[in-house]
Amino acid sequence: MRGSEPVNDHAATTPDPGRRSSAAAFARYVEPEVPVLYRVALTMAGQPADAEDLVQDTLVRAYRAIDRFDGAHPRAWLLTILRNTHRNRARTRIPALLHDDEDPAGRLDRGGDTRSAEDIVVDAQFEAVVADALAALPTMHRTVVQLVDVDGLTYAEAALALGIPRGTVMSRLHRARARIRTRLVAAGLVPHRSRP
Incomplete structure (x- = not known):
């Protein structure tokens, strides 16, 4: 039996090929x-x-x-x-688009920021309007905006993640973007689209 010991030792130290693959x-x-x-x-x-x-x-x-x-x-x-x-x-939570520890005003206080005071105020207003517009969206629209516009997923990937058709993702995203744009126009932060 002594001749089989090295084989057993070798088998114990050699990884299983299936596990390696x-x-x-x-x-x-x-x-x-x-x-x-x-x-x-x-x-x-x-x-x-x-x-x-x-x-x-x-x-x-x-x-x-x-x-x-x-x-x-x-x-x-x-x-x-x-x-x-x-x-x-079985966890169904509303996505947190602005976390509690993120204060839009706090993010403006950056060392070495070379923007003008006016730019800082406009950026803060823009950010606040977008945050409010996102919060006002229905959950199904807000989730699609988060996945596509924030996380950078394609329509197909977002559809797969949510278990809905790609066309539904596109439709919800279009509606959500339109609502956000409407709020930005109303706040005077983006121009009205002129139609020829």
Whole structure:
């Protein structure tokens, strides 16, 4: 039996080839998408800690299923897992577009800011009007604005994250942008569109 000991020692130190291929697939398809997953999760969960938990649960599920993933469209696959994980957790919160610790006036006090006082005031007004307009939007419109305009997802990615058709995303985004623009025009911060 002494001759079998080195084989057993070698087997104990050699990683399972299946585990290596799973880890390689995870590194290739999943890890590059983690920042996108976090941004979408933050929109869904509303709080950084909840978003981190949601992404962590999503990554665990993705790792368990990576052997069944065909390698096509990893972002879509992961967003589907994220959406399903979020639904399973039964958390429905309104996305926080301005967090409690972010004061628009506080963000204006930056060292070395070379803008004029007028520019600073106009920027603050613009930011305040946009924040108010976003807060006044229905949740379904506000969420689409957050995913597309703030987080930078494509229409298709936002549709996948929300489980709705791409056309619905486009329609909601159009309506939301129009309402925001109406508020900005009313505040005199953007010009009226002139129609020929």
